[in-house]
Amino acid sequence: MLYERLGSSELSISKLSLGTWVTFGYQLDVEAAYPIFKRAYELGINFFDCAETYAQGKAEQLLGQVFRKGEAEGIWSREDLILSTKIFFGSTAKPSRTAQGLSRKHIVEGTRASLRRLGLEHVDLLYAHRPDPATPIEETVRAFGHCVEQGMAHYWGTSEWEAAQIAEACRIADRLGLPRPTMEQPQYNMFHRKPVEQEYAPFFTGADGWRLGLTTWSPLYSGVLSGKYSGGRVPEDSRLSIERYSFLKERAFADSGRVLDAVDRLTPIAEQLGCSLSQLAIAWCAANPNVSSVILGASKMKQLEENVHALEVVPKLSAEVRRRIDQVITPELQQ
Numbered sequence: 001m002l003y004e005r006l007g008s009s010e011l012s013i014s015k016l017s018l019g020t021w022v023t024f025g026y027q028l029d030v031e032a033a034y035p036i037f038k039r040a041y042e043l044g045i046n047f048f049d050c051a052e053t054y055a056q057g058k059a060e061q062l063l064g065q066v067f068r069k070g071e072a073e074g075i076w077s078r079e080d081l082i083l084s085t086k087i088f089f090g091s092t093a094k095p096s097r098t099a100q101g102l103s104r105k106h107i108v109e110g111t112r113a114s115l116r117r118l119g120l121e122h123v124d125l126l127y128a129h130r131p132d133p134a135t136p137i138e139e140t141v142r143a144f145g146h147c148v149e150q151g152m153a154h155y156w157g158t159s160e161w162e163a164a165q166i167a168e169a170c171r172i173a174d175r176l177g178l179p180r181p182t183m184e185q186p187q188y189n190m191f192h193r194k195p196v197e198q199e200y201a202p203f204f205t206g207a208d209g210w211r212l213g214l215t216t217w218s219p220l221y222s223g224v225l226s227g228k229y230s231g232g233r234v235p236e237d238s239r240l241s242i243e244r245y246s247f248l249k250e251r252a253f254a255d256s257g258r259v260l261d262a263v264d265r266l267t268p269i270a271e272q273l274g275c276s277l278s279q280l281a282i283a284w285c286a287a288n289p290n291v292s293s294v295i296l297g298a299s300k301m302k303q304l305e306e307n308v309h310a311l312e313v314v315p316k317l318s319a320e321v322r323r324r325i326d327q328v329i330t331p332e333l334q335q
């Protein structure tokens with residue numbers, strides 16, 4: 001495993017990490033999840049990601065149970081792990097107006113509720129899961145500063161914020177003497193590149209002594225880049241077969257299957273490198289030096305075991321290999 005500093009912090013985060021979206025609450029119970037998380041930790045993964053909204057709070061409960069099981073078995077202690085949650089969407093099917101968003105009220109009360117579900121005194125990383133146009137950024141910066149000050153979180157960050165919003169949060173934090181966001185959590189994969197590669201570029205120079213950390217999500221575009229949906233087949237036990245996530249299937253199958261066709265055309269590149277499509281796609285994300293940690297998802301042990309070997313593929317991603325990938329994943333297919 002490789003480790004990176006998370007942005008300008010001293011926090012040492014594993015280059016690959018493991019999330020709980022979809023899997024916790026819809027696919028795995030604690031008996032099934034624990035061996036995967038334990039194996040992930042044994043393989044060097046130290047960051048596990050969650051959110052208040054995942055399975056309406058059930059994912060946090062499960063992550064808490066997984067943590068306590070590993071602690072009881074002497075696998076890890078709280079200090080060994082970087083645990084996160086994200087606040088914005090609320091934790092019920094239909095949250096009231098005050099139980100969602102980035103008001104001080106929801107940030108503080110939502111974080112307390114998340115900690116109760118997790119059974120933890122603090123999370124390491126606390127994210128604003130989306131920007132909230134209805135709340136002044138100053139209120140949000142003050143509220144996250146309060147959570148850090150109160151020991152509910154060690155670092156705060158954003159997820160899917162525009163560069164201008166992150167820049168404003170930094171200016172406000174500086175003016176108020178509060179912590180800047182340490183990290184952003186954007187989608188990043190071969191199909192979704194622009195925020196990471198273009199919009200956030202000014203945040204990686206370190207020019208004013210601060211660098212943004214990045215914990216990126218959906219490296220496999222929800223499993224599509226594994227190639228398992230080739231020919232439009234949807235395996236029964238896969239994410240795209242889950243009714244609730246039908247929008248992911250529609251996205252993958254849109255435009256007469258252009259996305260699926262492109263994934264098929266990556267196969268010879270992976271074969272030549274001696275790796276699987278999943279490993280190629282994850283390596284492609286991890287190869288970006290501005291990415292602190294690539295958050296993986298795994299519903300099965302064998303996926304995790306396969307995916308962690310992606311780091312061995314990173315040195316093989318020559319300029320020529322990248323050119324071939326870009327000939328397949330053309331700009332029209334990218335966001």
Ligand code: NDP
Nearest residue numbers: 019020021217218219220221222223226238239297298303
């Ligand atoms: P991926 O795009 O990597 O998708 C993971 C899923 O792909 C797995 O659950 C599994 O689904 C399938 N898969 C994984 N490996 C393989 C393999 N080797 N072969 C075949 N199928 C495979 O990541 P996620 O979309 O899960 O995102 C990762 C994490 O990022 C989330 O858990 C969450 O913590 C975070 N996230 C954050 C968001 C945000 O807004 N901040 C939004 C979304 C995610 P299956 O077996 O069911 O098909």
